[in-house]
Amino acid sequence: MVSYGVRLDEAQRRYGHVCVGIDPHPGLLDSWGLPRSAEGVRAFGLRVIDALEGHIGVVKPQSALFEEYGSAGIAALEDVLAHARDAGILTILDVKRGDIGSTMAAYARAYLCDDSPLRADAITISPYLGFGSLAPAIDLAAQTGRGVYVLTLTSNLEAVTLQHATTAAGRAVARDIAEEAAARNADAREKHHLGHVGLVVGATTGSAVNACGIDLAAVNGSLLAPGLGAQGAGPAQVREVFADALANVLASSSRGVLRAGPDATSLRDAAKQTVEEVEDLIA
Numbered sequence: 001m002v003s004y005g006v007r008l009d010e011a012q013r014r015y016g017h018v019c020v021g022i023d024p025h026p027g028l029l030d031s032w033g034l035p036r037s038a039e040g041v042r043a044f045g046l047r048v049i050d051a052l053e054g055h056i057g058v059v060k061p062q063s064a065l066f067e068e069y070g071s072a073g074i075a076a077l078e079d080v081l082a083h084a085r086d087a088g089i090l091t092i093l094d095v096k097r098g099d100i101g102s103t104m105a106a107y108a109r110a111y112l113c114d115d116s117p118l119r120a121d122a123i124t125i126s127p128y129l130g131f132g133s134l135a136p137a138i139d140l141a142a143q144t145g146r147g148v149y150v151l152t153l154t155s156n157l158e159a160v161t162l163q164h165a166t167t168a169a170g171r172a173v174a175r176d177i178a179e180e181a182a183a184r185n186a187d188a189r190e191k192h193h194l195g196h197v198g199l200v201v202g203a204t205t206g207s208a209v210n211a212c213g214i215d216l217a218a219v220n221g222s223l224l225a226p227g228l229g230a231q232g233a234g235p236a237q238v239r240e241v242f243a244d245a246l247a248n249v250l251a252s253s254s255r256g257v258l259r260a261g262p263d264a265t266s267l268r269d270a271a272k273q274t275v276e277e278v279e280d281l282i283a
């Protein structure tokens with residue numbers, strides 16, 4: 001079993017530190033000439049993957065935009081995940097799950113087992129029931145060579161009051177999360193590769209990493225950075241947020257790339273331009 005950190009590292013070396021989000025918003029379906037239905041989101045996801053195969057190493061389907069069509073939407077999501085696997089593209093399923101441990105174990109089985117119909121290479125998870133409640137997902141991911149991304153400093157403004165708040169121990173909530181993740185990645189650090197516990201840190205978060213006293217480089221995990229493109233962040237913002245941890249960034253853009261569709265060449269060009277901008281930063 002090859003760990004997520006090793007697999008991701010290989011994908012990033014080949015294709016760069018960029019992840020394209022598969023977010024089939026109703027308005028995008030309209031502009032792509034697709035129906036607002038499960039068939040529409042399936043066709044959207046498959047087209048994105050076909051356009052990016054051989055050019056992008058990681059995609060991030062947004063589960064909510066499939067779930068809104070019920071069981072048929074979930075079936076479409078399964079097909080999109082399977083198509084990405086067949087194309088050799090890593091998948092981060094954006095589901096932002098978080099619950100008490102016994103329920104978290106079921107979420108983990110839903111997405112992180114080798115035989116889960118909805119399996120992905122990694123998922124996004126939410127630590128707001130306590131970081132410890134995430135253990136079933138973190139443990140199962142380690143066993144199956146998969147990864148998790150823990151929400152730490154999210155890209156939305158409303159997050160600040162909660163994520164910057166100070167715990168009883170006098171540290172920012174977000175810092176505690178980052179330190180818990182670092183502890184779970186300690187084994188991988190000894191083997192000189194990235195651990196399987198990543199963080200979500202929005203590219204829009206400005207000086208928040210510093211303000212919260214977080215040492216991102218010390219986490220030794222992948223740093224998923226949404227907010228590029230449609231939410232207003234560009235290369236300068238990525239540099240400001242990630243500073244000495246830029247090498248571990250996986251910058252994520254959804255609408256910023258998807259708006260270039262449905263033409264496959266335009267989609268690919270938009271994705272490649274994002275890769276160029278991010279790689280210039282990291283070089």
Ligand SMILES: O=C(O)c1cc(=O)[nH]c(=O)n1[C@@H]1O[C@H](COP(=O)(O)O)[C@@H](O)[C@H]1O
Pocket residue numbers: 021023062094124153154155156200201202226227228229230231252253254255256
């Ligand atoms: O976990 C995420 O990916 C995520 C975390 C975060 O802090 N902010 C954020 O925008 N996201 C997701 O990243 C995607 C951003 O989409 P665009 O704004 O279109 O690039 C959406 O699917 C969001 O749900």
